[in-house]
Amino acid sequence: MRFPRFIDAVSRRSGLPPEQAATVARAVLQTMAERVSGGPADDLAGHLPDEVDGYLNRDTPGAAAGGSPTGPGEFLRRVGERAGVDDATARIGTGAVFATLREAVTVAEFREMVARLPRAGDGGVAPRPPSYDG
Numbered sequence: 001m002r003f004p005r006f007i008d009a010v011s012r013r014s015g016l017p018p019e020q021a022a023t024v025a026r027a028v029l030q031t032m033a034e035r036v037s038g039g040p041a042d043d044l045a046g047h048l049p050d051e052v053d054g055y056l057n058r059d060t061p062g063a064a065a066g067g068s069p070t071g072p073g074e075f076l077r078r079v080g081e082r083a084g085v086d087d088a089t090a091r092i093g094t095g096a097v098f099a100t101l102r103e104a105v106t107v108a109e110f111r112e113m114v115a116r117l118p119r120a121g122d123g124g125v126a127p128r129p130p131s132y133d134g
Helices: 005-012 018-035 042-043 072-083 087-103 107-115
Strands: none
Touching: 005 018, 005 072, 005 087, 018 072, 018 087, 072 087
């Protein structure tokens, strides 16, 4: 999947304008890269669609300081901070990015990415991708 199609899908799923969807997508991918433990962001980038892996840059201005996010709330807070959006927009945009990634990579690749994300108190992965397929 090429980058413009990826962003169009995120925009459609989230209801965000394409420019904001791109900003949120970049924030989500960078926060995911930050979350990768024991391996470089390149490990994650190898599973992303063409051009999307270019958004995995830890040296982005405005990036949150400190180590990797420790939970779902912190993950969403960092996405919102990086993208300059409110909590609701960060949550909606993050769900749309995960739903689009689920479509763009193989099941095994998606499971590997999700396995590296923060866990909710109930053991579920959070932020949870939306339950719809469209």
